Amino acid sequence: MASPPDTSKTIKLERYNSYLRRVNSTKLLNASSKLLFRATLLVALVLIFFFTLNYPPLSSDHAGGAHHLHNTNFLSSAFYGGGVGGTAWEKQVRHSSTPKRPNGMSVLVTGAAGFIGSHCSLALKKRGDGVLGLDNFNSYYDPSLKRARQAMLKKHEIFIVEADLNDGPMLTKLFDVVPFTHVLHLAAQAGVRYAMQNPQSYVASNIAGFVNLLEISKAANPQPSIVWASSSSVYGLNTENPFSELHRTDQPASLYAATKKAGEEIAHTYNHIYGLSLTGLRFFTVYGPWGRPDMAYFFFTKDILQGKTIDVYKTVDDKEVARDFTYIDDIVKGCLGALDTAEKSTGSGGKKKGPAQLRIYNLGNTSPVPVGNLVSILEGLLNSKAKKHVIKMPRNGDVPYTHANVSLALHDFGYKPTTDLASGLRKFVKWYVSYYGIESRVKKESSNNYKNMMSQQPEESA
Numbered sequence: 437m438a439s440p441p442d443t444s445k446t447i448k449l450e451r452y453n454s455y456l457r458r459v460n461s462t463k464l465l466n467a468s469s470k471l472l473f474r475a476t477l478l479v480a481l482v483l484i485f486f487f488t489l490n491y492p493p494l495s496s497d498h499a500g501g502a503h504h505l506h507n508t509n510f511l512s513s514a515f516y517g518g519g520v521g522g523t524a525w526e527k528q529v530r531h532s533s534t535p536k537r538p539n540g541m542s543v544l545v546t547g548a549a550g551f552i553g554s555h556c557s558l559a560l561k562k563r564g565d566g567v568l569g570l571d572n573f574n575s576y577y578d579p580s581l582k583r584a585r586q587a588m589l590k591k592h593e594i595f596i597v598e599a600d601l602n603d604g605p606m607l608t609k610l611f612d613v614v615p616f617t618h619v620l621h622l623a624a625q626a627g628v629r630y631a632m633q634n635p636q637s638y639v640a641s642n643i644a645g646f647v648n649l650l651e652i653s654k655a656a657n658p659q660p661s662i663v664w665a666s667s668s669s670v671y672g673l674n675t676e677n678p679f680s681e682l683h684r685t686d687q688p689a690s691l692y693a694a695t696k697k698a699g700e701e702i703a704h705t706y707n708h709i710y711g712l713s714l715t716g717l718r719f720f721t722v723y724g725p726w727g728r729p730d731m732a733y734f735f736f737t738k739d740i741l742q743g744k745t746i747d748v749y750k751t752v753d754d755k756e757v758a759r760d761f762t763y764i765d766d767i768v769k770g771c772l773g774a775l776d777t778a779e780k781s782t783g784s785g786g787k788k789k790g791p792a793q794l795r796i797y798n799l800g801n802t803s804p805v806p807v808g809n810l811v812s813i814l815e816g817l818l819n820s821k822a823k824k825h826v827i828k829m830p831r832n833g834d835v836p837y838t839h840a841n842v843s844l845a846l847h848d849f850g851y852k853p854t855t856d857l858a859s860g861l862r863k864f865v866k867w868y869v870s871y872y873g874i875e876s877r878v879k880k881e882s883s884n885n886y887k888n889m890m891s892q893q894p895e896e897s898a
């Protein structure tokens with residue numbers, strides 16, 4: 437009898453084939469679901485893109501030129517992650533911007549994580565005004581310092597919205613949530629010499645960003661009154677002294693100065709067409725605790741302590757370079773004075789209803805100090821000798837001399853600087869060594885040096 441055929445191999449082969457079919461069909465299923473997922477994501481992104489283009493619905497006043505500005509940073513607005521734009525976020529925005537005193541202001545402070553912005557935000561909050569911050573936390577200088585300022589403000593219940601000035605949808609959203617009475621516009625690309633390295637950043641912040649803010653402010657109802665940061669650098673090659681608001685400002689020496697001057701002209705236009713109340717403040721080399729690491733007094737301190745050589749500029753004709761260094765507390769008083777005397781904007785819904793206030797003020801110390809003296813004061817406070825490398829000022833946009841006449845600000849809101857450079861730098865160094873945890877390195881003798889130095893220093897304040 438023939439033995440039955442051996443089917444075990446056929447059965448094994450069939451099982452194997454059916455296994456392969458199952459695996460393949462699962463793979464096919466996975467591949468097709470991946471494809472479906474990607475297609476859905478693509479459609480969602482396209483929808484978000486178009487939604488952002490049209491969100492919020494543009495009023496007739498936003499049409500045309502403003503349109504592209506609304507989209508410059510659409511991604512940051514499109515992906516309002518982490519609850520931004522949600523109920524909890526709106527609650528935070530409202531809480532921060534609600535005044536705690538009768539007839540208090542509700543102020544949007546742009547550049548709130550910056551040097552002057554953080555000081556002004558705190559001062560406004562302390563007297564009972566509502567403050568909402570806006571800052572893009574860019575890395576022009578160490579962002580961890582900006583984060584530390586943010587943490588300080590948070591302790592005082594000041595919330596900073598993280599967004600760029602060019603983020604139209606975000607700004608419009610903020611004005612939808614809060615009827616700001618004032619804007620203190622301090623966000624900018626600062627620094628005179630950096631403009632040669634990154635010119636576009638000055639155009640993006642100081643011109644495009646400013647115009648975006650003005651577009652949204654003019655369309656807001658109520659329109660806010662705006663106080664904003666211009667600069668002493670607008671005087672450029674002006675040779676009349678001390679600098680008065682009546683002097684010519686059509687010879688800027690740097691692109692930074694040119695963008696600030698452009699801001700002054702742009703302010704004129706928005707005041708003229710839309711009835712926005714606008715006050716520009718020309719700050720003169722502001723310094724102090726929580727200052728900007730890109731400024732000379734700040735990096736001189738760092739370099740002197742590290743034993744590094746510092747470049748001290750002199751003019752092309754071998755004269756000392758001097759600045760009207762102005763202490764932060766004086767500047768804060770000036771900013772609050774300007775806000776307190778700012779009249780209401782007259783327009784509404786983008787239409788001018790009558791003439792509105794347009795002002796420009798110098799905020800300086802009225803007492804220029806040569807950079808060499810600044811270095812001597814720091815040497816005394818730090819108890820260290822600076823390794824000075826005195827060189828002719830490179831062609832980098834610097835001007836040889838600044839000196840403010842502040843009689844207009846004194847007359848209109850009582851601005852009177854009270855801090856001389858030695859006292860102000862002392863407060864700066866105290867903050868610096870504490871912030872960077874190097875108190876022990878700056879020995880006690882520095883206070884003795886300071887006393888000796890003060891007895892030799894000429895009177896510097898006005």
Ligand SMILES: O=C(O)[C@H]1O[C@H](OP(=O)(O)OP(=O)(O)OC[C@H]2O[C@@H](n3ccc(=O)[nH]c3=O)[C@H](O)[C@@H]2O)[C@H](O)[C@@H](O)[C@H]1O
Binds near residue numbers: 626667731732757758
């Ligand atoms: O009032 C303003 O509107 C501007 O003020 C500030 O500009 P400036 O007055 O140029 O300050 P800052 O750089 O600290 O140089 C101080 C001095 O040190 C000299 N300087 C500088 C660098 C160096 O290596 N050596 C040196 O001698 C230099 O020649 C100068 O004489 C702000 O940065 C700017 O954002 C803007 O707000």
